[in-house]
Amino acid sequence: MRRAECIAMLYPELDDKLVVTIMGACAQELYDLGHKDNFFYLQHAMGLASSIGLGLAMHLPKERVVVLDGDGSLLMNLGTLATIARYRPDNLIHIVFDNGSLLSTGGFDSHTTSGTTDLAAIAQGAGLERVAKVDSVMDFGEAVIDAFNSGRLSVIVAKVAAIGPNHYGMDLQLPENAFRFKRFISSRRQT
Amino acid sequence: MTVSYENSKVIFQGIKAAGITSLSALPETWLGLLLQQAEKDPDVTLIQVAKEEEAIGIAAGAYFAGQRHVLLMQNHGFLAAINGIVSLAQLYGIPLCMLIALRGHWGEPYPWHTRGGIVTEGVLRALGIPFEYARDPAEVGRQIREAYTFSQSSLAPVALLLTRDLMEEPL
DSSP states (O other): OOHHHHHHHHGGGGTTEEEEEOSTHHHHHHHHTOOOTTEEEOOSSTTOHHHHHHHHHHHOTTSEEEEEEEHHHHHTOTHHHHHHHHHOOTTEEEEEEEOSEEGGGTOEEOTTTTSOOOHHHHHHHHTOSOEEEEOSHHHHHHHHHHHHHHTSOEEEEEEOOSOOOSOOOOSSOHHHHHHHHHHHHHHHHHO | OOBOHHHHHHHHHHHHHTTOOEEEEOOOGGGHHHHHHHHHOTTOEEEEOSSHHHHHHHHHHHHHTTOOEEEEEEHHHHHHTHHHIIIIIIHHTOOEEEEEEOOSSTTOOOHHHHHHHHHHHHHHHHTTOOEEEEOOTTTHHHHHHHHHHHHHHHTSEEEEEEOHHHHBOOO
16 A cells, blocks of 8 residues: 555545645655645654644644554654543544654655554554554545544554655745645635 | 742743643653643643654654644653654654753763763754754743644744753852
8 A cells, every 4th residue: 555545535525624744755646636725745854743642632622633653753743642542532543653763864664664563553552542544445435434434543554665756846935835725724714 | 959839830821822732751750740731631631652652653643733843851851862863754744843952061069960961052052953942931822823823834943941940049
């Protein structure tokens, strides 16, 4: 399963969600489907996408928040799983694309490749109750639908191939992304 | 060493008077009494983190959400959060109002705090983060309000350093 296929399947569902992605391939694959002002691409500060998602979800209980994370990023901030489990905002869906690789920085194996580190088990151990582990596009789609329908805090760990886009670049400056994302949220709060 | 209950109360009142509705924190001794008040206050959302760098992400989320948020941490936690401060807040123009307990400075009896205390001001300067020292309970409320205002207008991190004079009862 490729991450790009999963993101393409997810994309039509994201119009009315606040989406935070990690850097690199994941951000690029979402951007290439068509940027929207409700997408925030965290192009550095690895590990903090889920913390931004938690901050959004806790302060905007009427919004649905989707975090697109990766194994390399999550391994840099495992404590986030325990913090999310403690406050358990039901409007947060945390999707972790586990490609077992630090793909954007040269394809070095991450700790999950060896088969000894199981991020879904870590999430469960952190106290997260709804954790799905999927390795096919169909199962991914079902897990996403189930997460949205449940209206509960959900984690989906999706095992994907270590394949990224053949190009990088966005016509979007980083502060511009932040300004437009904030403006999108404030305009929704007024309506 | 006894943490000042009166001054912890004054600081929390200053946070409230600045219109702050959301706090992220990693508990530490000097901040304990202050955080206990935040926990009891129904008008304040308190998010306790496992490590301080998480709070940089949470603060960014709170900012995007339009919430008035401050971060409470020890200076060693600030040192642990630098990549998030640089590569999220400064990179994207996201304000952070950080109230930092300045351990390991004048009068510090504990050796383990000293290295972090000695380098804190230099690291703040290297990062271009504006800072002030809070020493006087009569001034700290104004300093919190002004720190918050400056973080919002500059779209950048600012720091208020909570000193021993403010946080501990005099011997």
